[in-house]
Amino acid sequence: MNCQEWEERVALHAAGDAGTEEGAEIERHIAGCAECQVVWSELKQSLEWLREAHQEPIAPAHYAAVRARVIAQLEMERTPWWRQIWVYGLGIAAVAVAMVVAMRPHSQAPPSAAMKPPAVERVADAGQGAGSRPGGLPHKEVGRRKRLPHQQAETILVKLETDNPDVVIYWIAEKKGD
Amino acid sequence: MNVLAVLEMAAPVERPDEAARAIAAAKAGDLAAFEGLMRQHERLVLATAIRLLGKLEDAQDASQEVFLRLYRNLGKIEAVQNVPGWLYRVTVNVCHDMTRKRPAPVAMEAVPELADLGADPQQSASQAERRRALQMSLRFLSEKERTAMVLRDLEGLSTGEVAQVLGSSEATVRSQISKARIKVRAFMERYFRSNI
Numbered sequence: 327m328n329c330q331e332w333e334e335r336v337a338l339h340a341a342g343d344a345g346t347e348e349g350a351e352i353e354r355h356i357a358g359c360a361e362c363q364v365v366w367s368e369l370k371q372s373l374e375w376l377r378e379a380h381q382e383p384i385a386p387a388h389y390a391a392v393r394a395r396v397i398a399q400l401e402m403e404r405t406p407w408w409r410q411i412w413v414y415g416l417g418i419a420a421v422a423v424a425m426v427v428a429m430r431p432h433s434q435a436p437p438s439a440a441m442k443p444p445a446v447e448r449v450a451d452a453g454q455g456a457g458s459r460p461g462g463l464p465h466k467e468v469g470r471r472k473r474l475p476h477q478q479a480e481t482i483l484v485k486l487e488t489d490n491p492d493v494v495i496y497w498i499a500e501k502k503g504d
Numbered sequence: 505m506n507v508l509a510v511l512e513m514a515a516p517v518e519r520p521d522e523a524a525r526a527i528a529a530a531k532a533g534d535l536a537a538f539e540g541l542m543r544q545h546e547r548l549v550l551a552t553a554i555r556l557l558g559k560l561e562d563a564q565d566a567s568q569e570v571f572l573r574l575y576r577n578l579g580k581i582e583a584v585q586n587v588p589g590w591l592y593r594v595t596v597n598v599c600h601d602m603t604r605k606r607p608a609p610v611a612m613e614a615v616p617e618l619a620d621l622g623a624d625p626q627q628s629a630s631q632a633e634r635r636r637a638l639q640m641s642l643r644f645l646s647e648k649e650r651t652a653m654v655l656r657d658l659e660g661l662s663t664g665e666v667a668q669v670l671g672s673s674e675a676t677v678r679s680q681i682s683k684a685r686i687k688v689r690a691f692m693e694r695y696f697r698s699n700i
Contacts, residue, residue, distance in 0.1 A: 334682045334683070343656070343663055343678060343681065365689070369685055372685070372688050372692045373657060376641070378635070379638035380639065388560060392567045395564075397535055400572070
């Protein structure tokens, strides 16, 4: 048996994993083999350093982070469906309202002649000639737009996203006038 | 030494009746009791995962998965003494699953280039550098060699206990840890050249 073949046995014995008899045999070989003495001491040294390197304590915060994640996950899984249903109910109701509004026919009739934007009312002094006023100042024509009685409302749809990706709340409002 | 006795030693000391009560309460859905159970075994799980995966963030993900599996399988654990052995087994499985999703380990031939990272050989032989190199050395082992070495040489289980955790024979484990030790020594020799 050459030293290459002894190496595995020496490695096994380096941490006391060879049996008593095998261990004694390995030690006898090491005692008479300079090459295996080097391998033996290097193996023991590298094992000692390996253990030292991995003895660094883990910060308590790292353990706490794992615990918190596990407990949060378990609490989420344990929450009964009926305690979450209001969230889903609200979401479904909001979607239903949004759909009703979206599908509603335009009930407002097209603007009739009476609802047409009024002509600009001219404010002018009939008795005076255009462009002249008693004070001699130049006359100005003032345009005044009357507010429509049934001005068409603008629908605003606000989409609210919640923490739960399955729940989206739609808020529908009507914006009247400017 | 009795296998279970050693496995029990790996966990922080707690009276068996207290541990049994904690398990019973956790089985009944008491999350506070389960948190106590996690505290009792968290070192075992997180330290083993760090040694197998080499990265804290990955090890925390693995630990989370291990404890979730523990909670879901509490009913299958019959005795308190079985918990550490079960945790070692599941930790190894979860870490292996995570390792398989990551790129293959670096070949041993890449070691000389790594050695070049330390500019000064004397400086590179410092304790911190040595620690880093030794932590890195486990990455060059095969999955089975690394697991066997971590459980035997770092976690302190016997070859019989390692075989039980891995579901293989003791002869196979002895061969794996022997090869792993030779590779780590070779790594250190390459890494530090004449400094070892």
